[in-house]
Amino acid sequence: MKQFLNNNFRTVLAVLAVFAAMFSWYQADAIDPATTVAAVGTVVNFSTDEQRAVYGRLQNWFPVNGLGESDSFIITESNLRVEQLLESNKNQYQFDLYQGSGSTDRPTEIKLNRNDLYFATHVALGIAKYDPSKTPVWYGNFPIFTYPDSNYFVGTGASAAIEYQALETIYQGELTFTTGNVNRFGPLMTDTLKYTPNRPFELGVASSAATTAVFPEYGPTMAGRGFHRLTPNLVVDGQQTNVFTLNLGGGDYTNIAGATNAAGSAVNTRNVLVLQLHGFRAVNAAAAAKAAGQNQVTF
Numbered sequence: 557m558k559q560f561l562n563n564n565f566r567t568v569l570a571v572l573a574v575f576a577a578m579f580s581w582y583q584a585d586a587i588d589p590a591t592t593v594a595a596v597g598t599v600v601n602f603s604t605d606e607q608r609a610v611y612g613r614l615q616n617w618f619p620v621n622g623l624g625e626s627d628s629f630i631i632t633e634s635n636l637r638v639e640q641l642l643e644s645n646k647n648q649y650q651f652d653l654y655q656g657s658g659s660t661d662r663p664t665e666i667k668l669n670r671n672d673l674y675f676a677t678h679v680a681l682g683i684a685k686y687d688p689s690k691t692p693v694w695y696g697n698f699p700i701f702t703y704p705d706s707n708y709f710v711g712t713g714a715s716a717a718i719e720y721q722a723l724e725t726i727y728q729g730e731l732t733f734t735t736g737n738v739n740r741f742g743p744l745m746t747d748t749l750k751y752t753p754n755r756p757f758e759l760g761v762a763s764s765a766a767t768t769a770v771f772p773e774y775g776p777t778m779a780g781r782g783f784h785r786l787t788p789n790l791v792v793d794g795q796q797t798n799v800f801t802l803n804l805g806g807g808d809y810t811n812i813a814g815a816t817n818a819a820g821s822a823v824n825t826r827n828v829l830v831l832q833l834h835g836f837r838a839v840n841a842a843a844a845a846k847a848a849g850q851n852q853v854t855f
Contacts, residue, residue, distance in 0.1 A: 607633070610677050610789065614836055617675075617855045623844050634837035636674060637666040638800075642683075642812045642827045647725075651800040651831050653792065664695045673841040674792040675855060678783035678834040681731065681749040681802070683709075683723060685814060689824035699771050700830050702751040702782030703727070707758065709827075710818040716810035719827075723812055726829070728805030733790065735798050741790060746802070751782040783834055789855050792833075794842040800831055 611631075618626040638651040639662050653674075655667040668674050683701045687694035701708065704723035711719035727750040733741035758770040775781050792798050814827035 606785075607677065610675075611836065614675055614855065618838075621845070623841065626838075629841045629844075630839040631836055632839075634674070634835065635666055636668055636676075636833040637664065638831050639665055640829045640831075642723075642814070642829055644809050644811070644813050644815075647804045647806075647809065649802045649804075649829055651802070653798055653800070654794065662695060668792060668794050668837075669839075670794040671840045671842050672794045673838040673845060674794070674833070674835060675838070676786055676790040676792060676833045676835040678778055678785055679731075679749065680782040680784065680830075680832040680834070681726065681746060682782055682830040682832070683726065684828050684830050685825045686828055687825045698825075699774070700782075701757075701772065702749075702753075705757045705772065707756055709814065711811045711814055711816040711820075711823075712818060713816045713820040714810050717808040719811040719814055719816075721811075722807070722809050723827070725804040725807045725809065725812070726802070728807070729803045732801050732803075733798065734801070735793075735796050741786075743803075746805075749782065749784050751779065753780070778834065783832070789835070791855055793845060795846060802829070802831075 611633075614631070615626040618624060618629070623629075636653060638653060640649040640651060653668045655661075655669055661667065680702070683704065685698040687697070690697075704720040704727070706718075706720040709718075709720040709723055716722070727746050729746045730743035731741075731746055731749070732739060732743050753773045755770075755773045757772055773780070778785070812827065814825060815822060817823050
């Protein structure tokens with residue numbers, strides 16, 4: 557009888573351990589040596605850090621999809637940044653993600669190499685100014701705004717919507733992502749990507765030298781920088797045709813380009829749309845994905 561109870565007790569413990577392992581695996585997105593759970597001779601690791609969790613899931617994605625172990629590739633946390641000039645007569649903007657796409661590539665853009673895979677975890681949509689009249693051109697001398705600040709975007713003219721009101725149509729539109737003819741993302745209402753900080757832009761007090769501007773708070777979190785977490789995460793293959801398309805909300809776009817000041821006089825600065833992705837880049841992994849017949853579009 558004693559032996560019978562001992563054997564059954566061990567069986568019950570083994571079954572409970574298996575269920576504990578399964579539950580831990582379900583809860584965990586990542587492999588992180590910081591925390592471990594032992595069950596039936598197996599170590600299950602998990603992380604409470606979201607980006608670390610995604611990285612752990614990404615490590616598993618490579619062998620599951622026939623690309624071999626992830627340590628065969630250089631995988632780095634990375635951003636993509638693509639831009640479009642805003643125009644008063646335009647209500648749709650398409651973003652080309654790839655390097656070498658023409659002479660219109662801007663120096664502040666970070667594009668995807670055709671040989672790489674990109675795993676997007678976040679997306680952001682912002683507005684910045686640039687000044688083409690300067691030498692060198694002022695591409696990166698203005699901050700990115702995650703909302704149309706009424707104290708900063710003040711251009712007027714033609715009895716039309718004020719600049720910040722015209723820019724509001726960016727966040728009343730929709731964003732989609734397609735690979736070839738397949739819609740893989742959205743339409744996502746762009747008000748999801750709008751982030752208004754507690755402290756807006758303030759012009760400050762004028763001195764004899766200049767006017768001291770106080771810019772909106774930015775960060776430190778991803779959300780505080782205007783980044784929206786994608787669920788599910790997107791796989792962007794450098795050897796495929798991938799396009800983000802922004803359709804503005806209906807309205808008056810007359811002053812959306814930012815070509816005037818508050819008095820309605822012409823200025824040299826212009827407004828630029830800035831689309832950013834945050835995630836992980838796998839260098840030279842696109843060819844391996846093609847050879848393996850990998851066609852997973854999310855992870």
